[in-house]
Amino acid sequence: MAASTSPSRLPGVATTAYLSLAFLYIPILVVIFFSFNANSLITVWHGFTTDWYVKAYENEDLRRATWNSMIVAVGATFFSTVLALMAAMGMRGRLPRGLAGTSQMMMTLPLLIPEIVIAIATMSFFSIILRSEFMAGTAFLKLVDQYPLTQVLIAHTVFCVPFAYSPIRARIETLPPSLFEAAADLYATPWQSFRRVTLPLMMPGVTSGAMLAFITSLDDFIITQMVAPPGAMTLPVYIYSMVRKGITPEINAVSAILLVISILLVVSSYVINQRKAS
């Protein structure tokens, strides 16, 4: 057999690859493993139990935080996906080539900005509005008083837009403009054309965009921590506050649930895209 000349056969390459995988996934597996530990010490195995899941379920604060997270994630997903879809449609084919590239870059650039910077910017923005003496400030203050999640929802919607935008934009690029011209030619008003042609054809991009937005919102900690008023605690923020009191397998159980939700969403997004692509 001839010796392989491929660089991927260099000694150590395969080992490193396997080690990387191990480092990525072993800690997560350990968290899940100890969520079934019948002992409040999280590092010593004592026997199998599902008590921690029951305990997590019975924890009222935890349930409220989960509920808050869901409201924010669903709301932010909806609004950011709608905004991203409108942005992608609005920018398509309207701008000259150079500007189109710039606009697209501007839409996705926030993905590269450190989250802490966005968090501080968002926090300052809200405090300026809340302190302003204009009508908007007092109206906003009232809204925030009544619905403590308002600021979290707005902040999440904003930072989810670039995540929702990328797959939507990628999808819209694949659709020839003649499809929309054909719809108009066949008596479809712009609204009918959107309902019957644009939206169905955009659906794979919209679903993956929405799922990315949902995951991003559900997982967010830094920005939420900065902008959330008391009573607007989301799940990651609550987990963090639990950790400060000491780690118990209850946290492992909650983390495992969060992980499962995330994995389910990512996998279904992937499956949907694969099916539409074929």
Add this chain to the structure above:
Amino acid sequence: MILKTMSSGLVIQTVSKTFPSPTGPVRAVDNVSLTIQPNEFFTLLGPSGCGKTTLLRMIAGLDIPTSGSILLDNQDIAPLPAYQRPVNTVFQSYALFPHMTVTDNIAFGMKMQGKPKTEIDKAVKEALALVRLDDKGERMPAQLSGGQQQRVALARALVNHPKILLLDESLSALDYKLRKEMQIELKRLQRETGITFIFVTHDQDEALSMSDRIAVMEKGNVAQIGTPQEIYDRPATRFVADFIGICNFVKASSLGLNDNCDIGFRPEDASFTVGRGMGKGNIRHINYRGAVTHYIIELEGGETITLSEDDPQNVEVNDAVSLVIPPERLIRCTA
């Protein structure tokens, strides 16, 4: 008895279209006026960039004229958006909706107009039969061949009984044999439906074989309008003569004529003789092409021309010959 409403066809009046571009505005269609009769098979013919597709898109409502008016049965349709015009288009790429079945694609236009379901079902069935795809209604467009997709696109437009059917280079994506079949098919559909067809193409063969009349376009202008025979036999400009069929151009003096313009003639209109003729030259090449034989002749002035003869002649390369061209076949071009 209700008489069909008198239609006066499509009148395009001094229509221009200017597009912005980095190097300044480009005039794609320049002050074009023409009239298309009802039930006519009318072709816009020209090389790419001559403005034929832009003109078609303005009739469809997909581009808005910079100036001028487009009258359909005496009504100016230029201000109407595409979805309010009684005009349908067969796109170059077909533009079938990939997420709908063939039936849903064909029904789309009538659904958008809010026609009753029973009427739509009946019309779709008829349209499928018209393009001979009766058994393909439940297929998705991606499951059809190029020729079948083309026919779905035709059915999708024809089912709405438009006053005008626009065809944008609709046959260019098909292979040669299929294209010939579709040419005959299109003629049949036009006769059977009685709809005005406006066909855009750069293929002169297609234009000559299908059209009632042709408008040859050049650089945003109409160079000539006429029946295929008028355009072939009496081209108005050198561009038209050159674009439609093959045409030799030589100086008038090379043919012994007293004129200072160029003279054109078709390869099949001229013949040669070893005796006396219009211009002298030598045979340089003989290309046997089966049905015809091409003779490449170099005239004494140095110009090279091509003649075609149905039967091989008894001559050899380098033989001296003279041209014989009936005077009425000479094309005197102004430009």
